[in-house]
Amino acid sequence: MSLRLGVNIDHVATLRNARGGSHPDPVAAAHVAIEAGADGITAHLREDRRHIRDDDMERLQALCLETGIPLNFEMAATDEMVGIATRIRPHAVCLVPEKREERTTEGGLDVAGQHNRLVPMIQRLADNGARVSLFIEATRRQIDAAASTAAEVVEFHTGAYAHALDDGDQALADRILEQLVEGGKLASAAGLEVHYGHGLTFDNVAPVAAIPEAMELNIGHFIIGEAVFMGLAPAIAKMRDIMDAARADA
């Protein structure tokens, strides 16, 4: 089965919000992404609404329903967000940790440490029809905790792998990649679907795409940034080609 690409369009909204108007519209970007071959659209409604806003989520869900492309709603595990997701009813909800002061999602969700709080929340989202995904570090402790909830999917955080490569530390990147590979095996054996995301680029995506258990990669910042130079559709098409080639060689 081919590896799915979820395109995260948050940073189109970052650019829009820089001027406070309506351009560029993240929903128009989602439309282009779908035409360019994205298998899913991902958007993160942050508690501070720094990029995506409530009405963007509603318009994205309408587009996704119209096109038959799944919407992956990333959100913090809060009652407010569960209420919004329950109303909007996206195909998937990905629970992520969120700190107001962070620039992006740092580290994975501590499902093991917050198990009692998260279990009923995940159940509520699942009962409402969402495929729940948990954005976690690829450790046995977090995988076991995720497997004991109603979540069907785990997304492993690839940020540390990407940072190690940015820093030129290939040995560290190799160790983290090994952990991401092992995590894929453990999660898959526990019956969870396996996704990866964060910090992926044309240069670092291939080894992640080659992980046999990987079913989906969620990629945002790099694709939107690269769109400035080559256009959004070509950036998505190039990412797809690199992912497909890595998979074919694996």
Ligand code: PXP
């Ligand atoms: N997956 C998850 C769960 C995320 O929180 C993010 C960032 O919002 C991404 C993927 C995409 O990361 P990036 O923008 O670095 O590609």
